[in-house]
Amino acid sequence: MISDTLFIQFKDxxxxxxxxxxxDYKKYLVEYRLQKFIGEGKQFAGYKxxxxxxxxxxxxxxxxxxxxxxxxxxxxxxxEPEHFAFLAYYLKQYAPRQEYLRFWSAACSTGEEPYSIAIMVKKHLPSAFSNVKILATDISDKVLSIAQRREYSLExxxxxxSHDTVKKYFKRAKNEALAKVSQEISDMVVFKKLNLMDPYPFTxxxxxVFLRNVLIYFENSEKEYIINKIASTLKPGGYLVVGLAESLVGVRHNLKQLKYSIYRKEP
Incomplete structure (x- = not known):
């Protein structure tokens, strides 16, 4: 068992x-997930x-x-299909006017989000437009490693x-239960390790920017810090997309709220 004092130390x-x-209610979860390090035959005798x-x-x-x-x-x-419907609209209506296109999956986890963005680009952007890159970042080395393998459960x-989308943008892996993201899709995506609280080395x-289903893990002061840092990385007229269940209520920022948890930086 983790004592209350030790739990606070792990939290900090x-x-x-x-x-x-x-x-505070995550104490049981912390104890459960740290069990992999604790016990007979493992690295440590106890949580302390x-x-x-x-x-x-x-x-x-x-x-x-x-x-x-x-x-x-x-x-x-x-x-959250509403966000990909918005992306399709943007790619058709506004993207061809841009000198270059840059998208950022700011908490990319195991890669499904940035690869979904890349598939939408292939589907909806005129083929003559080739200056497109998708940055995918996460704090976890483990999930980034999974993302870069490009293999996912076919089921x-x-x-x-749809069957046609899977057939067009995935290849069969050696394991028949898996499908591998095609090279033309993965070539658009660059994976990097990044803590959202750290400086952003972007040029x-x-x-x-897709910042979905991650703000729930931050306090309002950290949310405000991250949102305003990300806003500074957007083109004038660029968009920030957060999770449908997330809210920026109580967070000071200069972005204009649209619908479906989409925010716009004024031109």
């Missing part, structure tokens, strides 16, 4: 490493030993595994995509 450490504030090793700072790999263990990564292709992707501004 996780916040310092990720910028994510764990709620694990904490002491983490704060010593000597083992950067252990810290990465700790962050991975406590990070929730749930996603699927074309999640799951068939639930959110070009983005047309649309």
């Amino acid at each position: 450490l996780f916040y310092s490493l990720s910028g994510i504030a764990l709620k 030993d694990l904490y002491d090793a983490l704060v010593s700072g000597y083992d950067s790999e252990l810290r990465r595994e700790f962050v991975d263990a406590l990070t929730t990564n749930y996603t699927y292709f074309f999640r 799951k992707i068939q639930k959110t995509m 070009k501004q983005f047309d649309i």
Whole structure:
């Protein structure tokens, strides 16, 4: 069992490493997910030993595994279809007028979101327009590794995509239960590790930033910091998309709210 005092220490450490504030009711979840490190035949005899090793700072790999263990990564292709309908509209109506197109999947998890964006680009952008890149970032090394493998359950992707879409943009993997994202789709996506609370090393501004289903893990002060940093990376007239269940109420920013949790930076 993790004592209340030790739970607070784990919370503070996780916040310092990720910028994510764990709620008090997450104590059971923390205890459950850290069990992988604890017990006979494992790295540590108890939770206090694990904490002491983490704060010593000597083992950067252990810290990465700790962050991975406590990070929730749930996603699927074309999640929240309203946002992809908006993306299709943008690609048809506005994108051809741009000198270049840059999209950012700012909490990309295992890659379904940025690959979904890339598929929409292939479907809806005139083929003559080739200056397109999609940046996909996450704090977790584990999920980025999965994303870069490009392999997904065939059964799951068939639930959110038509047979023709799967056939056109995926290839059969060696494991017949899996499908692999095609090279033409993956070539548009660049994966990078990034903590949203850290400086953003970008040189070009983005047309649309997808920051979906991640703000729920931050307090309002952190939300405000992140939203305003991301707003500065948008082109004038660019868009920020957050999760349908998320709200920026109580967060100060200069973006104009549209519908379906979509916000616009004034030109």
